[in-house]
């Protein structure tokens with residue numbers, strides 16, 4: 001039912017978007033259906049008139065056929081443009097809706113879980129079938145009209161043959177079965193198709209080209225792509241054969257009924273119960289009934305796919321609504337007084353059982369700058385993702401001035417945080433926007449953008465760009481400016497500085513392309529902003545492997561295998577002589593000797 005509701009919503013959308021086009025489409029479909037079903041009436045008069053030498057009857061027959069046939073084809077052809085206009089508008093509506101839903105889901109679970117990814121992939125792939133649903137409904141409406149008209153006319157010849165269109169149900173049902181077989185095959189193939197798509201993107205994208213060539217893995221990738229494609233093709237063909245077998249079975253059943261009806265009519269004509277003209281008309285009508293059946297089963301198949309897609313869209317709406325319906329039993333505080341507290345926080349990624357964070361308990365005081373250090377895979381980025389609300393802890397709580405983060409609206413919390421991640425965006429926008437989207441309401445505020453760029457150490461960058469802040473960036477623009485890794489990082493950092501009073505600032509190794517001195521200077525600037533109190537008691541969290549930067553933080557958290565092993569400032573941790581002290585000494589010695 002939920003699918004039918006979605007299609008009703010689509011029709012409502014078509015009505016709002018183009019009422020005149022919708023009315024015209026319905027009227028044209030009705031007129032052309034009636035005319036195309038009834039023109040064989042003329043055959044009756046033509047044949048019987050010719051056999052009985054009644055020329056007037058022949059002329060009437062010819063005029064009826066010519067008139068109805070022309071109306072059917074002309075109106076039918078003219079209605080096609082309107083139908084496509086409708087489909088186009090709905091396609092845009094559906095595509096925009098899907099993009100909006102996927103990108104506004106507040107958390108990232110749907111990008112991790114295979115089952116959710118499959119649903120979203122299928123929805124993306126089949127969205128056109130959904131947009132075509134009102135067009136398919138019009139076709140179904142035409143099938144009903146034509147079949148009704150054909151049955152009435154057949155009843156005038158010999159009532160039992162009016163049942164002929166009903167035999168069309170046999171192939172229609174078989175076709176539905178075939179469509180289900182195909183749908184199951186494509187559902188089964190979705191994960192492998194995704195993998196094939198990933199490999200193709202990997203092999204054809206500029207960003208990966210350097211590494212692929214360096215390691216000489218292009219051949220191996222191509223072989224893997226070919227093997228997966230071949231496997232998918234085989235499974236696809238198997239599905240197609242099974243579905244074709246169902247179709248063939250259905251049509252054989254229909255053919256038997258069709259031939260039986262012709263034999264009955266010819267025998268009745270031979271015994272003088274039916275005129276030859278009626279037999280010709282009846283055969284023509286039954287032939288048309290057959291094409292109605294073919295149309296009906298096509299339409300039924302397309303509508304079944306559209307309904308499935310509609311159900312997926314409803315599922316996505318429900319999923320996003322569920323995700324967005326945060327209890328929001330509390331408001332995000334204007335400023336932090338105590339700070340952020342992690343209380344027994346544990347976490348495992350969706351569909352994984354192993355915890356990547358274990359029982360983290362620590363206070364991040366208001367206004368403090370905190371560095372998180374640890375080996376690769378220790379859980380630093382995961383911690384940053386939990387603090388920014390991208391994921392919810394699977395154990396324990398994160399308290400914002402004593403308020404559970406789970407009780408806050410994710411959007412409201414995110415509006416008061418800012419973050420720069422390792423894999424930051426390189427948006428194809430003009431420079432001003434690439435920075436400005438860090439605080440959308442001020443995206444065009446040139447002054448704010450310049451201030452953020454300066455704070456990120458990128459003031460020289462704007463001066464070097466040929467059109468200053470109006471310079472388009474990235475390879476997707478014709479003539480777009482190609483920036484170096486370090487320059488993109490300055491843009492990303494400036495973006496992270498656009499929000500004026502964030503309660504949380506996360507810098508997750510966004511400075512890998514900068515030298516240690518530049519990184520330390522930058523972090524110092526962030527720390528200064530926090531301490532100066534301009535940042536509403538906000539906490540700044542830096543993830544870095546460089547101890548020269550880390551040492552300046554108010555508090556250092558050492559993570560090892562997802563557990564906190566040491567907490568304290570640089571002096572305290574050095575004095576403790578633990579893992580931090582050892583790593584610091586090693587890195588300092590490497591700098592001295594290097």
Ligand SMILES: Nc1ncnc2c1ncn2[C@@H]1O[C@H](COP(=O)(O)OP(=O)(O)OP(=O)(O)O)[C@@H](O)[C@H]1O
Nearest residue numbers: 112349352356374375376377378379380381382383
């Ligand atoms: N999206 C994900 N799905 C499943 N597991 C993940 C995901 N992201 C990270 N992990 C796992 O979680 C663990 C912690 O990863 P995380 O990225 O938090 O480490 P990190 O300390 O930031 O590492 P690095 O210093 O290399 O950036 C790793 O074992 C990693 O394999």
